[in-house]
Amino acid sequence: MGKPNFLFVMFDQMAALSLPVYGHPLVRMPNLEKLSRRGALFENAYCNAPLCSPARFALMTGRYPSAIGAYDNATELPSDQPTWAHRLRALGYRTCLSGKMDFTGADQLHGYEERLTTDLSPSDFGWVPDWDRPDAVLSWSHSMASVAEAGPCDYTLNMEYDEDACYKAIQWLHRRGGEADARPFALTVSFMHPHDPYQAPRQFWDWYEGAEIEAPQDDGNPVDARDVFGRRMYRLYDRGEIPVDAQQVLRARRAYYGMLSYCDSLLGRLLDRLELLGLSEDTVVVVTSDHGDMLGERGLWYKMVCFERAIRVPLVFAGPGIPAGKRVSDPVSHLDLLPSFTAIARAETAGDGRSLLPLLQGERDAAREVVGQYMGEGYDHPLIMLRRENWKFIHSEADGSFLYDLAADPLERTNTADSEQGRALRDEVRRRWDLAGLRAAVLASQRRRRLIHAALTQGRVAPWDFERRENAAGSYWRNYGDNRPDPDRALRLPRARP
Structure with missing residues (x-):
């Protein structure tokens, strides 16, 4: 057998702890469950930053966010940083992206040979945080409107985008089959759901009619009694401006569950298409999310903290060479994807992760460890997280140290950072990272990008957004007298007889 194909399916803000494959008793995701049974599920998988762009850039490059300047959602991924799309392409793969990857800057491909859609998020420096004014409320920041307005929906921008990304990926798979290009493929399909706003497609909202939606296990103390992270998030997106009651919290959770089931239907479409095209046996399928969602636990929503619901993600591998029904308990992270993909493609690469x-x-x-970092909005100092065995350690020079035994304390309420172990970990973090130098680098980067954005939005604007050009002449019936193949016969299933 030659090199396998890859189908990499990515969701946005999908918390592992809300999924049935991780023990949730209510959420329905039959396609993901079926995939995990025929493959391997990683029980303790983490993103490397609880924010979209830094998480994705670490995932693509296999490097710590701080090492590549992936500070926030307006960070440019440098074009000289090799991604796993570059590496697989160099190994003879045809690489394609359908959906979002939050590429900021002029390079909108980063190793992908083809791209089928633009991004939902800005490709410019419009969302730069301001650590010079950490308490300032920025126009683009989250609010509690997503929770207050949660419910069923018949059509949304996110639905439109994900339907388009799924359709174009399926179309690409079909058209690839009619072409002479025999290279193995590495297709990424990246969806916006179940990212807020919490608006569930009505069909999937109805799946949970009459279901007993559970309230958060730990819905947070009064604001003035919360820990430092709870107070930071309150100032960032709550501030008491949009009051939310217990019923609205339950509606938001029900909507999120409906969105998860919608995600599962999108995954099912892609898996069914692999089967129809005879590609299932030759394709490694990988499913994950860029980060999770607090979903009301501790009184928190969205991401931007290093608690389990925000930073722990689903990770499933299935396909040739992947043992069926396997569950791996070792802590792993997205940094491990690049060396894993290249190993599957029978090559070796370096990076901060391990195959x-x-x-x-x-x-x-x-000896495995997970490193998480956060340098985005809501803070004014870098945050470092270490996960080893059952222990999680979080530290910033502004907010102090936090050490949790996740086996004994899954809600992360008992801080033991004053122990000998906690002090040793704090010293280790300070040795491994120049936190003062990193803070200075973040501030300098923010100031440069704010200046550039202010300048580039004056006068004539030249957007960096990816715009796909359709090849209509090469896709449909035309008569150029060059004996081109019949476009319908090249695509038709089952194949037309000669």
Whole structure:
């Protein structure tokens, strides 16, 4: 057998702890459950930053966000940073992206040979945080409107975008089959759901009619009694401006569950198409999310904290060479995807992560650690997270240190950072990262990008957004006298007889 294909399916803001494959008793996702049974599920997988762009850039490059300047959602991914799309392309793969990847800047491909859609988020520096004014309310920041307005919806921008991304990916798979290009493919399909606003397609909202939607296990103390992260998030997107009652919290959670089921239907369409095209046996399917969602736990929403609901993500591998029904408990992260993909493609690469293949083959690795970082809005100092075995350590020079035993304290309420272990971890973080230098670099980057954005939005604006050009002449019937193949016969299934 030659090199396998890759189908990499990514969702946005999908919390592992809300999924049935991770034990949620109510949410319905039959396609993901079926995929996990025929493949491997990583029980303790993490993103490397609880924010979209930094998480995605770390995932694509296999490097810590701080190492590549991936500070926030208006950070440019440098074009000289190799991604796994570059590496697979160099190994002979045809690389394609359908959907969002939050590429900011003039390079909108980063190793993808083809791209089928633009992004939903800005491709410019419009969303730069301001650590010079950490308490300022910026026009683009989150609010509690997503929770207050939660419910069923018949049509939304996010639905339109995800339907388009799914359709174009399926169309690409079909048209690839009618072309002479025999290279294996690495297709990324990246969806916006279940990212807020919490608006569930009505069909999937109705799936949960009469269901007993559980309230948050830990819905937060009064604001003045919350921990430092709770107070920061209150100032960032709440501030008491849009009051939310217990019923609205339950509606938001029901909508999120409906959005998860909608995500599962999108995944099902892609898997069904692989089967129809005879590609299932030759394709490694990987499913994950860029980060999670607090969904009202601790009184918090969205992401931007290092608690489990925000930073722990689903991760499923299935396909040739992947053992069926396997569950891996070792902590892993998105940094491990690049070396895993290249290993599956029979090559080796360097990076900050480690291949997952040994874990899939049954090896245990007690030395594995997960590193998380946050340098975005809501804070004014870098935040570092370490996960080792059952322990999670969080530190910033502004807010102090936090150490949790996740086995004994899954809600992360008992801080033991004053222990000998906690002090040793704090010293280690300070040795491994120049936190003062990193803060200075973040501030300098923010100031440059704010200046550039202010300048580039004066006068004539030249957007960086990706715009796809359709090749109508090469896709439909035309008569140029060059004996081109019949476009319908090249695509038709089952194949037309000669």
